[in-house]
Amino acid sequence: MAGIQQIKLPSRIESVDEAASKADEFAKAQGLGDDFVSAIDLAIRESVANAVKHGNKFAEEKTVDLTLARTDEGFEITVRDYGTGFDIDEIPDPTDPENLLKTNGRGILFMRSFMDVVEWSNHEGGGLVVKMIKRQ
């Protein structure tokens, strides 16, 4: 690993900007290009927003734990919440014609579109972890 940063964020909407800002700073310090940083930025915003809203449900006592790592493979992000998790297969496809005019449900599509790996798992200590990798 060429670098790693761990950040604990409170469960509020402002944490989305804070997470993106920290990630931009970290990624740029690693010498990553604008397109790469832009993809990471979007994936972090969407995943942290999901953790705050759907995972921790804005509970102030629960944090969102963000880990950024520059690896030999590329860039790895993990976002952990302390919620009860969800079944990824139950998320409706937002590109299905019947869902096109829904106002939410596109965050996971963006994460999958801009990152090479997006995986969810249950943390042994509770909560959900999403791991994302952007390869170089």
Place this chain on the structure above:
Amino acid sequence: MSDITISERQAGDVTILDLVGKVTIGEGSVALRSTIRRLLGEGKNKILMNLAGVGYIDSSGIGELVSSFTAVNKEGGTLKLLKLTQKIQDLLAITKLLTVFDVFDEESEALSSYN
């Protein structure tokens, strides 16, 4: 300070909204929603949204565009988009929303389309 500035111009019966900043979860999305609701309340239901100055949008912002589109349609009006940045165009393509919105590169062409 808000993440977005929304300026209004009138071209005949079409209201042009020039957006500058970010349309993201939180203030950016709320500001857009408030503006659209107010315009509809004033009976202005032909709306052209100029996104040339929007450097960033997330899924919440995209959802707000859809919400605006639906709200305007419900009032018998039309909401169209002008001057998408490449990033926004990519996101609308991924979400297949380019099939939903009327999108224009030129303001004059967009305004003519309301007639």
